[in-house]
Amino acid sequence: MSRTVGRRTFMIAGLLLTLVVAGVVSYYASSSPDGLEWAAGESGFAGTARDSAVAGSPLADYGVAGVDDGRLSGGLAGVIGVAVTLLLAGGLTLALRRRSGTSARD
Template sequence: MSRRRAPWLAGLLLTLVIAGFVSHHASSAPDGLEWAAGESGFADTARDSATADSPLADYAVSGVDDGRLSGGLAGVAGVAVTLVLAGGLTLVLRRRTGRPAADAAAAGPARD
């Protein structure tokens, strides 16, 4: 493993471990907004999302009964999708090496 690649692989591995394993140990207590909504009496105005029946809803893979496995798989899937979307978007937008920044900025939203 080259010295240049090691930090990237370590970062990716850490991200997958957090989403796949550490997430299982997250607190299941209501978050700040949920708590505040309950305290001040508007929690019951929340509506289910239109995606509430999605196969990954609430960070669980539907059909996988083991909670730890289900949550871990959902987390890894989310990391993969986020990495592809955000990484793809920023790769499309980036300046090409050797090309002055002014050119890239002047090109505006048009794709190269």
């Protein structure tokens, strides 16, 4: 087995594992408030919270707007987040490789 095939297999396996964690394991995540929200409630200043400027965005609050099932919405948001992160990282990698003059084979 060549080194390229081994690297490609490793990367695909890592991608699949990431998607499983983001999409499936997040389905079982707790729906209770996170630590900061809990601490704010315990300290008595939770009522002073305001929505962020992006509160109305399609992926606000760890979910996908328009998907009624909270757990499914969270899983979809995780998968979309992984995809966007990989696209940004891949695009940045390609741009930096071209800028420095190195090829993908180096």
